[in-house]
Amino acid sequence: MAKRLAGKVAIVTGAGRGIGRCEALLLAQHGARVVVNDLGGAPSGEGADKSVAQSVVDEIRAAGGEAVANTDSVATMAGGKAIIDSAIKSFGRLDILINNAGNLRPKPIWEMSEEDWDAVVNVHLKGTFVCTRHAAPIFRQQRGGVIVNTASESGLGHYAMANYSAAKEGIVGFTRTVARDLGQFGVRVNAIRPRAGTRMATPEVLDTIRIQQEVLGFPALGNSWLSSDDEEIRPEQPATLAVWLCTDACSNVNGQVFEANGRQIGLWPEEEMSRVIHRPDADWDLDTLDRPAIRNYLIGHLTNKFAGKKK
Numbered sequence: 064m065a066k067r068l069a070g071k072v073a074i075v076t077g078a079g080r081g082i083g084r085c086e087a088l089l090l091a092q093h094g095a096r097v098v099v100n101d102l103g104g105a106p107s108g109e110g111a112d113k114s115v116a117q118s119v120v121d122e123i124r125a126a127g128g129e130a131v132a133n134t135d136s137v138a139t140m141a142g143g144k145a146i147i148d149s150a151i152k153s154f155g156r157l158d159i160l161i162n163n164a165g166n167l168r169p170k171p172i173w174e175m176s177e178e179d180w181d182a183v184v185n186v187h188l189k190g191t192f193v194c195t196r197h198a199a200p201i202f203r204q205q206r207g208g209v210i211v212n213t214a215s216e217s218g219l220g221h222y223a224m225a226n227y228s229a230a231k232e233g234i235v236g237f238t239r240t241v242a243r244d245l246g247q248f249g250v251r252v253n254a255i256r257p258r259a260g261t262r263m264a265t266p267e268v269l270d271t272i273r274i275q276q277e278v279l280g281f282p283a284l285g286n287s288w289l290s291s292d293d294e295e296i297r298p299e300q301p302a303t304l305a306v307w308l309c310t311d312a313c314s315n316v317n318g319q320v321f322e323a324n325g326r327q328i329g330l331w332p333e334e335e336m337s338r339v340i341h342r343p344d345a346d347w348d349l350d351t352l353d354r355p356a357i358r359n360y361l362i363g364h365l366t367n368k369f370a371g372k373k374k
């Protein structure tokens with residue numbers, strides 16, 4: 064097997080389980096030396112267990128690769144610094160950062176506490192920021208580096224996941240902006256929206272999907288209707304795409320968002336306005352917006368697809 068990442072040093076956050084573990088194993092198979100970061104807590108983010116990151120390090124070493132464990136939390140500035148420092152201290156350089164760590168606290172918005180909000184936004188969105196922030200000076204100075212962030216189709220709309228959706232769509236905006244900040248230094252920053260059968264499919268998350276589709280009558284993830292007959296999806300599948308984005312085959316790819324869902328992969332488009340009207344002579348006012356021709360063109364084709372049956 065050609066080792067596409069020989070000589071490279073990579074960090075994967077949340078690499079003790081699920082998609083991150085598969086990313087760390089594949090990076091190591093391709094010759095990268097890997098920092099396996101994981102706090103080792105519950106799906107909600109509570110608790111910690113150092114053996115979770117170490118178990119993946121042991122797997123990598125048993126297969127002949129090089130890895131070290133790091134158990135800092137991505138959710139603080141100091142944790143992000145310690146994670147990046149761990150690569151420099153252990154391996155003397157850093158080339159690849161995969162921001163993957165994640166947690167979940169699904170609740171409909173009228174029940175979501177400040178703690179539920181902060182716990183999720185701090186791990187996903189702030190966690191992506193702090194690791195990127197501490198990697199950026201290194202990448203800028205060495206004129207190269209790759210970052211892969213982990214977004215989600217939940218960002219397209221997912222019942223009872225406002226904290227998670229907001230964080231994940233925040234990661235999309237963050238990716239597109241940091242690609243612009245760092246592109247001039249030969250650094251690439253992309254994101255994936257994965258699907259995978261991991262422990263993240265908690266009973267609470269499966270319930271959010273059931274309520275959306277069976278009770279409220281709209282698709283679970285954006286426009287995608289999930290079915291129990293869907294093919295089995297495994298964490299190795301999105302990991303392959305994430306690692307491919309780190310290789311030179313993708314040296315032309317920056318600021319993009321990809322889908323990785325079982326055997327289907329895809330490139331998401333950048334947002335575009337679907338209907339545009341411009342009034343050259345004056346600002347818009349409510350009476351002008353009410354005019355049938357204007358109203359029909361701009362919003363006449365829409366229906367409120369979420370107003371249906373109440374639970």
Ligand SMILES: NC(=O)c1ccc[n+]([C@@H]2O[C@H](COP(=O)([O-])OP(=O)(O)OC[C@H]3O[C@@H](n4cnc5c(N)ncnc54)[C@H](O)[C@@H]3O)[C@@H](O)[C@H]2O)c1
Pocket residue numbers: 076077078079080081082083100101102103104105106108115135136137138163164165166186213214215216217256257258259260261262263264298
């Ligand atoms: N599984 C899916 O279908 C799916 C869909 C969309 C997005 N994602 C995203 O993919 C990523 C990986 O999820 P997964 O399905 O492999 O879940 P997972 O729970 O198996 O793995 C996530 C890992 O992140 C670690 N983690 C949590 N908080 C941390 C912190 N503060 N610091 C360091 N590590 C921490 C956990 O301990 C865990 O091992 C997440 O960002 C998730 O939101 C997953």
